[in-house]
Structure formats: C-alpha cells, structure tokens
Amino acid sequence: MIKSYKFILIIEAVILLLSWFFKPYISFDENRSFGTFQIFILSFLPAIVLGISILFQKIAISVIQSDSGKIHEGFSEEKIWKISFYTNLLFAIVAIIAVMIIWLLKFEIAPVTTYDFSRDMATILLTLLIASFAIGILLVIKKTVWEVNKFVGILMILISILVFLAAVYIPAIGYFYLNKTFGDSVENTVEVSDSADEMTEVADEPDTKDYDFYSFNQKDFSDVETGGYFEKYYDRGTNENAKSQELLALFLSKNLDIRDDQYISEMRYAIMYAQHEDEFSEINDIDEQMGRKPEEIRQAFDSYKPLIYAFLNDKIYFDSNLNLIVEALIASHEDIAETENAEVSMKKINTIMNMGFKGEFPGEYFESLQPFMSEKVLAPLKKNAQKFEEEFEYNYKLNAVWIYSFWGRRFEEKNHEEVFKILQEINLHYQES
Numbered sequence: 069m070i071k072s073y074k075f076i077l078i079i080e081a082v083i084l085l086l087s088w089f090f091k092p093y094i095s096f097d098e099n100r101s102f103g104t105f106q107i108f109i110l111s112f113l114p115a116i117v118l119g120i121s122i123l124f125q126k127i128a129i130s131v132i133q134s135d136s137g138k139i140h141e142g143f144s145e146e147k148i149w150k151i152s153f154y155t156n157l158l159f160a161i162v163a164i165i166a167v168m169i170i171w172l173l174k175f176e177i178a179p180v181t182t183y184d185f186s187r188d189m190a191t192i193l194l195t196l197l198i199a200s201f202a203i204g205i206l207l208v209i210k211k212t213v214w215e216v217n218k219f220v221g222i223l224m225i226l227i228s229i230l231v232f233l234a235a236v237y238i239p240a241i242g243y244f245y246l247n248k249t250f251g252d253s254v255e256n257t258v259e260v261s262d263s264a265d266e267m268t269e270v271a272d273e274p275d276t277k278d279y280d281f282y283s284f285n286q287k288d289f290s291d292v293e294t295g296g297y298f299e300k301y302y303d304r305g306t307n308e309n310a311k312s313q314e315l316l317a318l319f320l321s322k323n324l325d326i327r328d329d330q331y332i333s334e335m336r337y338a339i340m341y342a343q344h345e346d347e348f349s350e351i352n353d354i355d356e357q358m359g360r361k362p363e364e365i366r367q368a369f370d371s372y373k374p375l376i377y378a379f380l381n382d383k384i385y386f387d388s389n390l391n392l393i394v395e396a397l398i399a400s401h402e403d404i405a406e407t408e409n410a411e412v413s414m415k416k417i418n419t420i421m422n423m424g425f426k427g428e429f430p431g432e433y434f435e436s437l438q439p440f441m442s443e444k445v446l447a448p449l450k451k452n453a454q455k456f457e458e459e460f461e462y463n464y465k466l467n468a469v470w471i472y473s474f475w476g477r478r479f480e481e482k483n484h485e486e487v488f489k490i491l492q493e494i495n496l497h498y499q500e501s
Contacts, residue, residue, distance in 0.1 A: 081197055114160035114193060152204035159196045162236060192239040199235030203228045281327035282384055284317040289378045295371030301354045319351055320379055326388045332452055333463040336470060362486035369490050385498050392452060394495050396445050396471050401488050403442045404475055413440060418476030434465040437472050
C-alpha cells in the first residue's frame with residue numbers, strides 16, 4: 069500500500085499547515101479537562117493524520133500510474149523518507165500508549181491554554197513531523213559513516229534519541245498538564261469551589277434570590293441608538309434594538325446579579341451559575357460565536373456602550389460596587405505592568421492558575437500570586453468581603469485571585485491591551501459624569 073514515504077510525509081505536512089488556519093470549537097468538561105471520548109481522539113490523533121496521508125498517497129499514486137503506466141521517478145522510495153515515516157509512526161504509537169496509561173492511572177489531562185487549542189495541536193504534530201525528518205537525516209548519516217567512523221555513527225544515534233525524546237517531552241509539558249485532583253482547583257476563571265458539596269451549594273444559591281434588583285427588565289431604552297453589532301448573530305427579521313436590550317437586561321439582572329452594595333463573590337457565583345443554564349443560552353451562544361479577538365470586543369463595546377450607560381446610570385454603577393471591580397482590574401493591571409516584564413508576568417500568572425494545586429483553595433493560588441499584588445487592590449477587596457464573617461478569608465482571597473488571574477486569561481486570549489483600554493474608558497466615563 070505504501071509506495072512513497074516522501075509523498076506521505078509531504079501530504080501530512082500540508083494537512084497540518086491547512087489545519088492551522090481552522091479554529092473548530094473545542095469543548096472541555098466542567099473542570100476544563102478532556103472527557104473520556106476526547107482523550108481517545110487525542111491519543112489517536114497522530115495516527116489518524118498519518119492514516120489520512122497514507123490514503124491520499126495511495127489515491128495520488130493510482131492517478132499517476134493510470135496516466136503514465138509507472139510511478140514517477142520523483143516518488144521512488146528513499147531511505148531518509150522511509151526512516152522519517154516510521155519515526156512518525158513511532159510517535160503516533162507512543163502518543164496512544166502514553167495517553168492510555170495516563171487515563172488508566174485516572175489522571176486528568178488538561179490543556180495549558182484553551183485559546184487556539186486546534187492550532188496548538190497542529191503545531192505539536194508539525195513539530196513531531198520535523199523531528200522525524202531530522203532523525204531520518206541523522207540515521208542516514210549514521211549508516212553512511214558507520215564503516216569509516218563508528219564513533220560518529222554512535223553519536224548520530226544518541227542525537228537521534230535526544231531529538232525523539234525532546235520532540236515528545238517539550239510539547240507534552242508546553243501544551244498539557246496532568247493532575248490527579250484537578251477538580252479541586254480553579255476552572256479557568258476561578259469558578260470552581262474546592263469541594264463537590266460546596267460547588268453544589270454555590271450553583272443552587274441563585275435559585276433562592278430575588279433577581280432584577282434594579283428592574284432592568286422593565287426599562288425601555290428604545291430611543292437609544294446602537295451600532296447593531298450583534299445583529300449578525302440574531303435570527304433574520306429580529307428587531308435588533310429590542311433584542312439587544314432584552315439580552316443586556318437579562319445579563320445585568322441575572323448573569324451578573326447586579327444589586328445594591330453587591331459583593332464580588334456573589335457576582336462570581338451568579339456568573340458561574342449562568343454558564344450552565346438554558347435561560348442564558350442565547351447570551352452564551354453569542355459569546356462563543358463572537359470569540360475573544362480584540363477587534364471583535366472593541367466593536368461590540370463601541371456598538372452597545374450607549375445602551376450600557378443607559379442601563380447603568382451613575383447611581384447604579386456606584387451603588388452596586390461595579391466601580392470597585394473596574395477600579396480593581398485597572399489597578400491590578402498597573403501592578404503587573406510595573407513588573408520587570410508585564411507579558412512574562414501575565415504568562416506566569418496564567419501558568420500558576422493552570423497548575424492545579426492540591427492544597428488549600430484558594431490559599432495556595434493567593435500565595436503564589438501575592439508577589440504581583442498591591443495593597444491598593446487588596447484593601448477594597450477586604451472591605452467588600454467583610455459580610456462573610458467566618459468565610460471572610462476564603463472570599464477575600466478568592467476575589468483577589470480572580471482579579472489578578474483575569475489578566476492571565478486575557479493575555480492567553482491575546483486581548484489584554486484592548487480590554488484594559490475599554491476598562492479605562494468605562495472608568496473615565498463615570499468619573500467625568
């Protein structure tokens with residue numbers, strides 16, 4: 069079936085390069101880990117891509133044979149391509165075995181980042197392909213010099229082994245991490261509590277609340293003009309202005325649970341609850357379709373800021389403590405910007421949040437992020453968490469971790485600069501009004 073190893077590897081490279089331009093939606097479980105089905109697909113992915121390449125090779129060779137009666141000289145088997153092919157096949161086998169062992173040991177596999185995960189996978193497979201080609205060259209050199217200089221031949225073998233191990237190890241630690249108790253840590257945006265019972269309690273809490281404290285759903289701002297950015301996400305014939313007002317009222321009243329003298333922790337719980345409820349499916353669908361590109365975020369904000377400011381007048385903005393969150397996010401960004409390298413700091417923050425500590429939550433995260441924190445941010449957060457009395461320390465640290473990890477996530481999404489500008493614009497609007 070295999071008539072040209074060279075052609076197979078070239079086809080595989082083309083498939084991976086093309087896949088880099090596509091961004092299919094990748095879903096994760098409630099702990100931001102891979103589910104069982106995804107683990108199996110992930111383990112067989114190198115083999116699947118290799119199999120597709122072999123199939124294309126067979127089709128192409130058949131066409132060439134039918135046209136010329138023989139395989140074109142350019143498709144003849146060459147030792148270097150043959151070695152590269154079998155090395156690539158070995159990578160696929162190692163991936164299957166490694167992932168199966170991890171799964172059997174009941175470790176959870178999670179991506180270091182979820183943004184552009186499909187591109188990350190294409191990058192990993194391209195790295196393995198390049199490594200297999202390098203190993204092919206090294207082993208051909210080894211065979212050539214073996215009779216003349218066995219030392220050089222052995223050196224080529226050792227370098228090949230190092231290249232193989234590096235090609236497996238570096239992507240593994242750069243794009244994935246394992247955790248026996250990942251569910252005890254933080255779900256991407258610090259939304260997971262440190263026990264299943266606590267998670268259930270938090271998720272059930274919103275049902276007992278009297279939503280729409282400020283009667284957002286009774287307000288009428290039909291006279292407010294918007295840019296209509298979300299119209300492309302609505303069904304044809306939908307009144308864009310009315311629909312946008314309806315969804316924004318729902319978002320403010322229930323998704324954020326805005327109320328007088330609101331506590332940050334309660335707002336976080338409301339956000340967590342909203343992510344898993346059908347009532348908010350339209351909002352979540354738009355959020356998913358819109359993505360995290362900075363230009364999309366900017367266009368959406370510019371389009372609907374007149375409506376946002378209409379809903380959130382000065383009194384509501386300050387009475388609900390929204391100003392506290394905006395000011396804390398701005399000040400925390402400034403703290404990070406004052407470090408030696410802000411981007412490195414944001415990346416480090418995101419890495420800390422993805423480590424999955426096994427100790428006290430959120431204490432360990434708080435201690436790890438403390439070097440980035442300032443009293444300017446922490447003082448108002450402490451005051452806001454006073455209501456919780458016995459749970460004061462838990463909620464205070466949870467809020468601090470969320471505020472600072474916010475920028476690690478925005479850096480991962482590559483929109484941190486635009487989001488910071490928008491927050492500054494919001495803050496300036498209310499300071500001047």
